[in-house]
Amino acid sequence: MTKRARPVGEDDLTAYVDDALSPERRALLERWLDDHPEERARLERDRALNERLRATLGPLGDAPIPDRLRVEAIRRRLRQRDFGIAGRAAAAVLLLAIGAGAGWLAHDRLAQDPQRQEIRAAITAHRIFVAEKLHPVEVTAEARAHLGTWLGNRLGRPVDIPDLSAAWLTLLGGRLLPGPNGPAGQLMYETPDRQRVTLYIEPGSGAASAFLFAEFEGAPALAWRSPQLSYVLTGPLPRDALIRIAHRIHAPG
Amino acid sequence: MTDRSREIEACIPDLRRYALVLCRDRDEADDLVQDTLERALSRWVLRRPGGALRPWLFAIQRNLFLNARRRDARSRRLFAPGGEFEGEAGAPPEAALELRQTLEMIDTLPETQKSALVLVAIEGFTYAETAAIMGVAEGTVMSRLSRARAHLRKLGDAPSGGSRLRRVK
Numbered sequence: 275m276t277k278r279a280r281p282v283g284e285d286d287l288t289a290y291v292d293d294a295l296s297p298e299r300r301a302l303l304e305r306w307l308d309d310h311p312e313e314r315a316r317l318e319r320d321r322a323l324n325e326r327l328r329a330t331l332g333p334l335g336d337a338p339i340p341d342r343l344r345v346e347a348i349r350r351r352l353r354q355r356d357f358g359i360a361g362r363a364a365a366a367v368l369l370l371a372i373g374a375g376a377g378w379l380a381h382d383r384l385a386q387d388p389q390r391q392e393i394r395a396a397i398t399a400h401r402i403f404v405a406e407k408l409h410p411v412e413v414t415a416e417a418r419a420h421l422g423t424w425l426g427n428r429l430g431r432p433v434d435i436p437d438l439s440a441a442w443l444t445l446l447g448g449r450l451l452p453g454p455n456g457p458a459g460q461l462m463y464e465t466p467d468r469q470r471v472t473l474y475i476e477p478g479s480g481a482a483s484a485f486l487f488a489e490f491e492g493a494p495a496l497a498w499r500s501p502q503l504s505y506v507l508t509g510p511l512p513r514d515a516l517i518r519i520a521h522r523i524h525a526p527g
Numbered sequence: 528m529t530d531r532s533r534e535i536e537a538c539i540p541d542l543r544r545y546a547l548v549l550c551r552d553r554d555e556a557d558d559l560v561q562d563t564l565e566r567a568l569s570r571w572v573l574r575r576p577g578g579a580l581r582p583w584l585f586a587i588q589r590n591l592f593l594n595a596r597r598r599d600a601r602s603r604r605l606f607a608p609g610g611e612f613e614g615e616a617g618a619p620p621e622a623a624l625e626l627r628q629t630l631e632m633i634d635t636l637p638e639t640q641k642s643a644l645v646l647v648a649i650e651g652f653t654y655a656e657t658a659a660i661m662g663v664a665e666g667t668v669m670s671r672l673s674r675a676r677a678h679l680r681k682l683g684d685a686p687s688g689g690s691r692l693r694r695v696k
Contacts, residue, residue, distance in 0.1 A: 288669045291676070292647055294654060319683075320676045324648040330629040331649055334547050335540035343539055343557060345532040348564045439598045442566060442591065466566065466590035468662065515569070 282306045287313065291320040388479075389504070391454040393488050393497050396474030396506030399451050399460050400493055404470035411447030411462050421448050425459040429477050431502050435461060436473070436523045442466055443519065463509075471509030473523070478504045485520065487513060496520055535567065538581050541650060542588055548645050549592050549638075551630060559595070563588040582652065586660040589642060635682060640675035643668050 279302055289295045290303050307314040341347055403410055413421045418435050426433040428450055435445065443463035451458045453476050461473040483499040495508040496516040505523070507516055542563060546556035566587050618626070633641050639661070646657045647668070658665040 284673055285666070285669050288673050288676075289654075292654075292672070316680070319680055323676065323679060326629065327633070327644070327648045330625050331544065331548060331645070334626075335544035337540075337543070339536075339539050339543070340557060343543075343560055343564065345536045345539075345564065345568070348561065348568055349532075352565060352569055439594060442562075442594070444594050444597070466587055466594060467570070468590075 287317060291317055291324060388455065389483070389486065389497060389499075392458075392474070392476055392504055393486075393495055393506050395451070395454050395458065396460075396472070396497070397488070397493050397495055397508055399458075399474060400472045400495075400508040403449070403460065403462065404472065410470070412449035414447040415445040417447075418445065421461075425450065425475070428457045429459060429475065429503075431477055433459065433475065433503070438463055438519060438522055441515075441519045441522045443471060446470070465509075465511075469510050471507065471511065471519070474506040474508065476504045478502050485517065487516075500524070531571070534580055535564065535584070538584050539564075541581070542584060545585065545645060545650065546588060546592070548630070548633070548641070548649075549589075551634070559588060559592055562591050566591065579656070582656045582660050585646065585650070585652070586662075589660060593638070632679060632682065636675050636678060640671045640678070643671040644675045647672060 282303060286295065286299065286303055290300065295303060307317070413424065415421075422433050422435045425448065435448070438445070442465060446462045446464055448459055448461040451460050451474075455476060458474060458476045461475070463471045463473070465471065478499050478501055480501050481499065482501055486497045488495045488497060493508055494511070494513070494516065495506050496513070497504075497506045498520060499505065505520070507520060507523075509516070511519075539560065542560045543556060546559045546563075547553065550556040550559060563584060567584055633644065636644070642661060643657060646652045646660060647654065652660065654665045654668050657668045661668065
């Protein structure tokens with residue numbers, strides 16, 4: 275059987291315009307275009323458009339870079355900001371040692387601690403639902419107001435859905451979960467590079483607490499309590515980022 | 528200056544150009560680039576090891592733009608087509624006119640097609656890189672390009688509204 279080249283397709287025509295064809299494929303297409311003058315005219319127009327875009331918009335990058343966009347300036351600002359937040363948060367941070375060998379899953383006394391149960395429930399829910407492709411959330415972000423009212427009714431206290439867009443997090447939605455002590459909620463957010471972060475909420479016990487870091491099988495979590503609600507924030511972010519988001523939740527705007 | 532800073536800084540002119548095409552306003556565009564750089568520097572550790580820097584920066588910038596646009600869609604006029612940017616001060620009037628017409632022309636495309644066209648035709652990304660930046664399959668990038676070009680061809684052929692946009696040689 276003789277080997278025959280694949281027939282010419284729209285993908286070849288597109289790649290011809292962008293000079294993305296292999297030399298062999300390009301030669302084949304040139305021969306084909308000899309018999310198809312209308313297609314050739316069309317592709318010449320498309321190539322002329324590419325030229326026009328490059329000639330007209332290309333120079334937009336030539337303007338001198340303003341000082342504020344210099345990498346050194348950006349670094350300086352980031353350092354100042356991180357120092358401010360880390361300074362405030364450092365005193366309030368405890369580290370919760372969790373690991374396969376640290377008794378996390380063992381049914382010891384510590385495992386009965388309510389906050390640890392919450393963290394475990396939150397991380398488990400995080401791992402189940404961030405991996406979910408079809409139904410990551412039960413109520414989507416479009417129904418944000420409804421989501422807040424609904425979770426508030428089920429948790430028996432007002433639930434504000436935090437707007438974390440200033441921390442580069444987009445709300446995907448949320449769901450109701452069975453928590454260790456009754457109904458719980460999970461809100462899911464996404465970073466610009468599509469990593470998912472969840473905020474687990476349960477009714478609080480009336481007392482506020484410090485930040486508690488936990489990490490279990492590669493899922494870092496930050497837990498804390500306000501008088502109204504108990505929170506666990508889980509996501510593949512550095513600690514300072516989790517703290518920054520936590521501050522954002524309590525200081526909107 | 529570290530190698531990393533140098534590598535990032537080399538991408539800034541391209542990021543500013545893409546931001547300007549997205550935002551159509553110099554200050555908005557530079558705010559977007561600034562957010563992109565802050566994000567990139569503070570999330571450097573989350574970078575895929577060995578991944579190319581320039582497509583990564585473009586992906587962050589586009590996602591930040593889309594998030595901001597979604598957020599601002601209702602409350603502000605920002606990012607509405609037909610922003611104020613009409614060329615750098617001091618550019619010759621013909622060049623400014625050509626620039627404005629070109630920007631207006633590609634603004635008639637949906638963002639998905641506009642970005643595909645700009646990333647491939649101006650920024651010189653391969654189809655695979657563009658697909659990674661936009662989070663879609665390579666075939667999707669190619670069909671977006673094809674649709675964008677068909678639309679712009681039709682625009683050039685239109686007798687009334689489109690004629691204003693036709694290239695004057």
